[in-house]
Amino acid sequence: MRRNLLLLYGGEGAAKLLGLLTFALLGRTLLDDGLGDLEYAIAIYFILNLVMEAGLGPYGAREGAK
Numbered sequence: 001m002r003r004n005l006l007l008l009y010g011g012e013g014a015a016k017l018l019g020l021l022t023f024a025l026l027g028r029t030l031l032d033d034g035l036g037d038l039e040y041a042i043a044i045y046f047i048l049n050l051v052m053e054a055g056l057g058p059y060g061a062r063e064g065a066k
Contacts, residue, residue: 026038 023038023042027035030038
């Protein structure tokens with residue numbers, strides 16, 4: 001179980017790090033003109049992610065434990 005949790009946390013950390021690097025590279029590439037578009041796209045992604053997840057994480061964990 002420890003190994004699986006370490007893999008899960010490592011994957012989550014790597015995904016967040018890659019997202020941060022991608023955002024930084026896009027920010028440098030788009031500069032001032034396109035940075036607003038990038039922020040807008042990230043805001044839409046965040047809202048859609050909340051809508052798709054809809055707080056179902058604990059429910060899925062509970063059902064999986066059954």
